[in-house]
Amino acid sequence: MDGGMTLPGLTLDIISLARLMPMYLSLTEDGRIAEVGPTLAKLLPKDAAGQDFFALFEISRPGNVRDMAGLAARTGDRLHLVRRDESRTSLRGLAVPLKGGQGMLLNLSFGITVAEAVRDHDLTDADFAPTDLAMELLYLIEAKTAVMGELRAMNRRLEGARSEAEERALTDTLTGLRNRRALDLALAELVARGQPFGLMHLDLDWFKAVNDTLGHAAGDHVLRMVAGVLRAQTRAGDTVARVGGDEFVILLPGLVDAERMRIIAARIIARLEEPMDYQGVSTRVSASIGMAASTAYDRVLGDRMLADADSALYEAKRQGRGRAELHVPD
Secondary structure, eight states, rough: OTTTEEETTTEEEHHHHHHOOEEEEEEOOBEEEEEEEEEHHSSOOTTOTSSSSHEEEEESSSOOOOHHHHHHHHSSSSSEEEEESSOOOEEEEEEEEEEGGGGGGEEEEEEHHHHHHHHHOOOOOEEETTOOOHHHHHHHHHHHHHHHHHHHHHHHHHHHHHHHHHHHHBBBBBSSSSSSSHHHHHHHHHHHTTEEEEEEEEEESHHHHHHHHOOOOHHHHHHHHHHHHHHSOOTTSSSSOOOSEEEEEEETTOOHHHHHHHHHHHHHHHOOOOOOOOEEEEEOOOEEEEEEEEGGOOSSOHHHHHHHHHHHHHHHHHHHHEEEEOHHHO
């Protein structure tokens, strides 16, 4: 192979051979590497020339090709090779004997692993033969990857927008609590699952006086403060919803003990009766609470429990406000 190769009527120099087959490999009769194409050289040690081909490569298919005799017997067959190093780079190839039995010539390619090879070995368009479709394949892979990436990003944006829209649809804009629609959904889910739960219906006392004396901005400020109190006095899994101007409903999954519900209600009322400052003016409100527990019903109906808690709420107001009453079904 010194200086090139000669075919009948054709002499091919090394430069032309390298351009035509940049991943060629020539072997001597005893299986040592004589010459390496420029692209293939990037995968091999710098001292690859002179080394045993079978020490650097494993021919996985066809099987039992472990020496030059086995390779010669597979002339013209498609070969599947793997580098015997940490990269385990996969290659495809074809072997043909050189004239006069002077060894073998292999023409290799990356096959379907071309994308990984380009990435791992920093290959460019110049590393492939002009007739090789590898780069076109890479362009298609990159285009597909870019399109799929853009589609995934678009889907994430759409999903985020949908989740955000759903969240807005279930949120009270003034207080950030759940709204009536969210309450209805949460209540229906608890009833459908058959999970015991407590329910509190809360209405602010003396709130109208705040609005009448200080204006709606002060009233909105108080409502936001109330929302903060309700969040602080409930658990992460509870549903706290604003269902009217100064009305709130709290769902307490798994909490049906009357005494515990009274303790929570008393704590909420005590916190709400603390002065709330608005632009240097101290405002005061209180709350009346009506309660109901799902375990008190033979058949749990969300609307009935809400109505019963509402009745208990107005009983609390009749009893003097600033207190909580538990509804007990007949």
